[in-house]
């Protein structure tokens with residue numbers, strides 16, 4: 126299949142796998158691959174059901190960065206494709222690898238600029254895929270890593286798609302030369318200190334001497350791993366049904382009734398779906414060998430990238446790690462003496478509370494000192510028309526996940542618990558007058 130046909134069939138597939146908006150944005154670095162992608166989009170524009178635009182991120186770290194930007198600008202102008210340029214200043218003192226730093230910053234820019242349902246195209250191709258899979262193999266990855274670069278994935282509220290992922294690099298080269306395109310070669314691609322460049326320059330040519338088609342084969346293996354990964358996610362989801370209770374905690378006895386490989390699978394999926402991060406095999410091993418099997422009376426815990434996994438009363442709980450701020454009994458204090466303006470009460474890293482004036486039934490706001498805090502334990506509340514009860518008991522009856530309960534904002538007036546997010550307000554704050562009550566609204570950060 127020639128490059129144009131491959132590109133068009135991939136765009137067809139895009140419309141099949143996902144409903145998209147009308148805007149298609151091309152990520153153009155100024156290198157050969159993205160110049161080819163841009164040219165393909167422009168040449169085939171009347172066969173694409175999209176409005177085209179382009180985006181270029183100037184990382185500012187190459188002496189030639191301004192020249193690349195100017196070149197991308199000129200080419201887009203000649204094609205009549207609107208271009209957005211973003212300039213970055215990367216902080217290289219963090220110890221993060223420059224490649225990762227640039228990629229993270231680039232994707233943050235993309236997310237910021239794209240609108241819901243937009244599609245972003247990047248020019249990743251078969252060789253990029255093969256390098257990624259090799260790198261992940263050398264890191265000891267499982268099926269998720271060996272699946273390499275996905276053809277498409279969520280990016281904020283938009284979607285990124287790689288129409289050239291199955292295209293051979295040599296085809297892109299022929300196309301670029303045939304169309305007499307001009308591009309810049311990123312000089313950092315020649316730096317053999319970067320692992321990807323080492324694979325590209327030293328390993329790939331060597332492999333090609335014995336396996337001329339190795340990149341296509343690796344791409345096929347990646348696809349098989351992706352299918353396998355999808356299957357394991359489905360399996361894990363089913364496994365979670367009997368193991369995770371409604372409050373989001375793992376029932377240890379149910380977990381231990383599963384075969385060991387399933388235990389790993391279920392825990393990995395539990396952590397990934399709650400924390401949005403991929404746990405390492407080492408972390409899972411520690412969890413299973415040290416936390417899950419700890420003695421009945423112990424309450425061991427494990428810190429993991431801003432999260433804490435705890436064992437309590439036969440359950441595994443996952444909650445955001447408490448930072449210094451969240452341990453403070455209160456985050457904002459405000460003295461209220463008269464009715465009227467009520468400034469938002471902020472709980473750093475969590476959200477803020479706004480009071481909106483509404484008609485009854487709502488709260489009254491007496492004079493006093495207002496503050497919000499997290500739960501400390503032992504709080505009681507009398508919901509209107511109900512007896513006073515321990516907040517802990519009320520929360521146990523709600524379906525609120527344990528991790529959320531730990532970060533629940535509580536509003537206090539002097540030393541009285543007045544309101545709890547997601548639960549309600551105490552009867553003594555019930556407003557009996559018409560049209561002068563207040564409704565607390567918690568706005569999450």
Ligand SMILES: Nc1ncnc2c1ncn2[C@@H]1O[C@H](COP(=O)(O)OP(=O)(O)OP(=O)(O)O)[C@@H](O)[C@H]1O
Nearest residue numbers: 152153154158159180181182183228246247248249
């Ligand atoms: N500075 C940039 N501005 C806009 N798009 C870019 C830029 N750099 C890279 N891209 C887009 O990303 C594609 C892949 O580039 P590259 O291989 O350098 O990135 P990567 O770091 O491997 O990215 P990824 O994390 O997506 O694998 C390019 O073909 C281009 O579409």
